[in-house]
Amino acid sequence: MNAIIRFENVHHTYSEEAHESLSGIDLSIEEGTFVAVLGHNGSGKSTLAKHMNAILTPTQGKVFVSDLDTSLEENILEIRRTVGMVFQNPDNQIVANVVEDDVAFAPENLGIPSDEIRRRVDEALRQVGMSEFKLHAPHLLSGGQKQRIAIAGVVAMEPRVIVLDEPTAMLDPQGRREVISTITRLCREKGLTVVLITHHMEECVGADRLIVMSNGRIVADGTPVEVFSQVELMDREGLSVPETTRLLYELGLPTDVLDVESCAEEIARAFR
Amino acid sequence: MLKDITLGQFFPGDTIVHRLDPRTKLLAVLLYIVALFQAKGWVGYGLVLLVTALCMAMSHISPKNIFKGMKPMLFIIVLTALLNIFYTAGTPILPGWIVTWEGIDRAVKMILRIVLLITGTFLLTYTTSPMALTDGMEVLLGPMKKIGVPVHEMTLMMSMALRFIPTLIEETDKIMSAQKARGADFESGNLIQRAKALLPILVPLFVSSFRRADELAVAMESRCYHGGSGRTRMKQLRMERRDWIALALSVLFLAAVIVLRRLGL
Numbered sequence: 001m002n003a004i005i006r007f008e009n010v011h012h013t014y015s016e017e018a019h020e021s022l023s024g025i026d027l028s029i030e031e032g033t034f035v036a037v038l039g040h041n042g043s044g045k046s047t048l049a050k051h052m053n054a055i056l057t058p059t060q061g062k063v064f065v066s067d068l069d070t071s072l073e074e075n076i077l078e079i080r081r082t083v084g085m086v087f088q089n090p091d092n093q094i095v096a097n098v099v100e101d102d103v104a105f106a107p108e109n110l111g112i113p114s115d116e117i118r119r120r121v122d123e124a125l126r127q128v129g130m131s132e133f134k135l136h137a138p139h140l141l142s143g144g145q146k147q148r149i150a151i152a153g154v155v156a157m158e159p160r161v162i163v164l165d166e167p168t169a170m171l172d173p174q175g176r177r178e179v180i181s182t183i184t185r186l187c188r189e190k191g192l193t194v195v196l197i198t199h200h201m202e203e204c205v206g207a208d209r210l211i212v213m214s215n216g217r218i219v220a221d222g223t224p225v226e227v228f229s230q231v232e233l234m235d236r237e238g239l240s241v242p243e244t245t246r247l248l249y250e251l252g253l254p255t256d257v258l259d260v261e262s263c264a265e266e267i268a269r270a271f272r
Numbered sequence: 273m274l275k276d277i278t279l280g281q282f283f284p285g286d287t288i289v290h291r292l293d294p295r296t297k298l299l300a301v302l303l304y305i306v307a308l309f310q311a312k313g314w315v316g317y318g319l320v321l322l323v324t325a326l327c328m329a330m331s332h333i334s335p336k337n338i339f340k341g342m343k344p345m346l347f348i349i350v351l352t353a354l355l356n357i358f359y360t361a362g363t364p365i366l367p368g369w370i371v372t373w374e375g376i377d378r379a380v381k382m383i384l385r386i387v388l389l390i391t392g393t394f395l396l397t398y399t400t401s402p403m404a405l406t407d408g409m410e411v412l413l414g415p416m417k418k419i420g421v422p423v424h425e426m427t428l429m430m431s432m433a434l435r436f437i438p439t440l441i442e443e444t445d446k447i448m449s450a451q452k453a454r455g456a457d458f459e460s461g462n463l464i465q466r467a468k469a470l471l472p473i474l475v476p477l478f479v480s481s482f483r484r485a486d487e488l489a490v491a492m493e494s495r496c497y498h499g500g501s502g503r504t505r506m507k508q509l510r511m512e513r514r515d516w517i518a519l520a521l522s523v524l525f526l527a528a529v530i531v532l533r534r535l536g537l
Contacts, residue, residue, distance in 0.1 A: 077498060080494060080496050084495075087490070091439050093487070093491035094435070095488070097402065097431075097434060101403055104506035105497075106495035107504075107506070113504060114504060117504065137438075
């Protein structure tokens with residue numbers, strides 16, 4: 001598989017701060033995968049996300065999006081139509097006062113013909129399950145619904161990657177489930193590459209790959225099973241692991257499964 | 273209490289007036305205002321009144337809604353009427369009185385003019401969605417781009433401001449509740465005390481608005497916003513036959529009012 005996003009020894013320092021937010025990130029993200037990035041506040045995970053569509057550029061090192069250098073001004077538009085970004089607060093990324101007009105914003109910016117925009121908007125709203133709300137006013141929707149509109153707004157751009165920077169941080173459990181199942185479906189059914197930045201361990205379980213960040217470095221990288229089974233490391237980082245993993249770990253059993261069924265089997269086998 | 277603000281209010285509907293192109297409506301209102309100021313005699317005013325009533329009936333907007341919106345203007349209307357009654361020279365209605373027949377005539381016309389002016393513009397905003405309105409304005413003002421007027425930016429700011437009114441109202445409500453929970457008092461005291469009590473609301477509101485603006489700008493750029501050039505629209509404005517008819521009627525109406533003025537009616 002080819003890497004759609006590539007970080008090469010990336011360092012980043014915010015001008016007003018002394019310490020580095022990213023210190024030497026090497027990372028490639030393959031097309032079509034669901035990557036979760038887990039870490040605490042200040043671990044550099046948001047900074048990492050903002051490098052993926054050239055909102056921030058490295059102070060040292062390089063980031064490539066489908067082989068385009070993000071530090072070059074002339075690449076920015078192409079990079080941003082390749083990598084769509086969804087932010088934390090849904091209210092601050094909705095630009096229009098009718099749902100369908102908001103979803104049309106990105107394609108309109110790209111100068112796409114009207115009937116093609118119409119098709120994309122209807123398709124994007126269908127994919128996030130919000131078609132029936134297309135003529136509603138966004139401020140009357142729930143947080144989860146607003147966030148799905150924001151996702152539709154990015155999907156209508158037809159990007160190859162969607163980066164979501166803590167999309168569930170301001171949502172209730174119901175809205176959180178809606179958003180996570182929507183992006184999982186987009187990845188599995190449409191083959192979109194998804195990068196989910198989060199500090200909720202539960203949201204990473206369904207990912208193909210889990211990256212743990214701490215102090216501007218990648219401290220763990222692998223499948224969720226591989227990463228969560230490093231229980232000591234996760235404890236040291238103050239991150240929780242799934243209850244099944246915790247249980248197997250406390251029992252001194254191999255921690256290479258995540259779901260409840262396999263966990264039960266593992267325990268049963270130990271008793272035999 | 274803040275929910276009552278009806279700025280840029282729009283009553284959705286499916287009448288012929290609602291379906292007209294926003295550009296048609298904007299131009300028609302412009303012609304209407306010119307006609308209103310051309311009307312001089314009672315026949316002229318009568319014609320304008322008749323046309324206004326007709327438009328109102330066609331748009332299914334009830335007079336009640338129009339009058340409700342007019343309340344804040346009541347003071348100005350009454351003041352203008354009083355000034356006209358007392359300060360117009362002419363024949364007194366009774367010997368020795370300061371009130372003249374001419375004064376009453378002018379006062380009534382003045383009231384009529386202000387009321388009709390407000391009604392006409394209300395009919396526009398009540399029957400046109402804010403988005404359609406700003407779209408129409410952008411197209412109509414398009415030629416001004418040639419002399420360097422940032423038309424796209426201005427209309428974008430307008431629609432953005434309208435978009436954030438409910439969000440900011442919600443936020444204000446939240447801040448007020450937070451302040452009330454800590455014992456702030458917004459309802460009692462004289463005007464100055466109450467104005468002072470508003471300060472702890474305005475400061476956090478301002479700060480958060482700036483943060484919002486910053487986040488919004490980043491989100492817009494992430495969605496490939498790069499100015500007005502090369503942008504297309506999903507909903508293209510199209511002039512239908514009804515739009516041309518409406519415009520023709522508006523021009524005819526203006527011409528009729530001007531003819532009546534010439535005839536001294």
